[in-house]
Amino acid sequence: MLAVQSLRNGQMATILCGTVAIMINVALPALTNNTYTTGRHLSLMRSPLFGSHQSGGITVLKYGSASVCLLASFLCSSMGLGFLMDANFLLVNAAGKWAAADHTERLVERGFKLGILGNRVLCISLPLLAWLLGPVAMAVSTLALVWILYCLDFRSQMR
Numbered sequence: 001m002l003a004v005q006s007l008r009n010g011q012m013a014t015i016l017c018g019t020v021a022i023m024i025n026v027a028l029p030a031l032t033n034n035t036y037t038t039g040r041h042l043s044l045m046r047s048p049l050f051g052s053h054q055s056g057g058i059t060v061l062k063y064g065s066a067s068v069c070l071l072a073s074f075l076c077s078s079m080g081l082g083f084l085m086d087a088n089f090l091l092v093n094a095a096g097k098w099a100a101a102d103h104t105e106r107l108v109e110r111g112f113k114l115g116i117l118g119n120r121v122l123c124i125s126l127p128l129l130a131w132l133l134g135p136v137a138m139a140v141s142t143l144a145l146v147w148i149l150y151c152l153d154f155r156s157q158m159r
Contacts, residue, residue, distance in 0.1 A: 007088045007108070011081060014115040018077030021122050024129070025070040032063045032132060062132050069125035073118045080114030083107050123149065 087107035123145055130141040 003091055004088065007084055007091070010112055010115055011084050014077050014081045014084065014118065017115070017119045017122055018074050018081065021070045021073040021077065025067055025074070028063060028067055032059060066125055066128040066132065069121055069128055073121040073125060076114045076118030076121060080111045080118055083111030083114060087111055
């Protein structure tokens with residue numbers, strides 16, 4: 001029972017990560033258009049510090065890099081969810097009749113690894129999204145991301 005609940009929690013996190021990635025990717029063209037238009041028209045945002053003096057090619061590069069990361073996150077999350085669903089089926093219904101334990105274990109490991117990879121790629125895409133707003137926003141979000149990932153990964157080992 002505990003294994004099924006752990007798989008369910010992993011599935012819910014993977015579904016949330018994939019949903020957020022694809023929804024941001026769908027909203028990304030509107031954000032890019034608004035950022036490009038606002039940067040050209042507002043006198044407050046004309047400073048190079050905010051990234052308003054950029055050509056269309058740089059805007060396409062920023063949009064493309066964020067979009068590729070978001071789509072990679074969605075792909076990893078979707079594949080991880082598929083592996084976790086297969087493992088869940090084998091744990092609940094098969095009960096050792098059809099599949100060997102090592103096959104189910106490999107499916108669980110692949111599912112969790114791909115789910116974590118999708119989550120991390122989504123986290124990496126957030127500074128790229130902030131890059132659309134300028135270099136200062138990207139620097140601040142990158143520092144925040146490094147601090148958050150440090151707290152998630154290494155603080156639990158120190159206690």
